[in-house]
Amino acid sequence: MSALSSSSAILLIRDWPDGVDVHWETQRRVVWNKRERSDEEHELVYEISWIKELGLWRTLLRSRRKVND
DSSP: OOOOOOOOOEEOOTTSOTTOOEEEEEEEEEEEETTTTEEEEEEEEEEEEEETTTTEEEEEEEEEEEOOO
């Protein structure tokens, strides 16, 4: 499991239609590591954007990394 990058900035992308909000959300969750057979805390970074045509929010997992204590 490797991390790509993490960010908490709000981004407005110029080529997208007006009013489209794209931002990043970071969550910490406990997940099961099948290989190690143990629970681990991971930091998950999601890209969240509004799809005007569908009238709903889209959430994409962008990175996932283990949090070292």
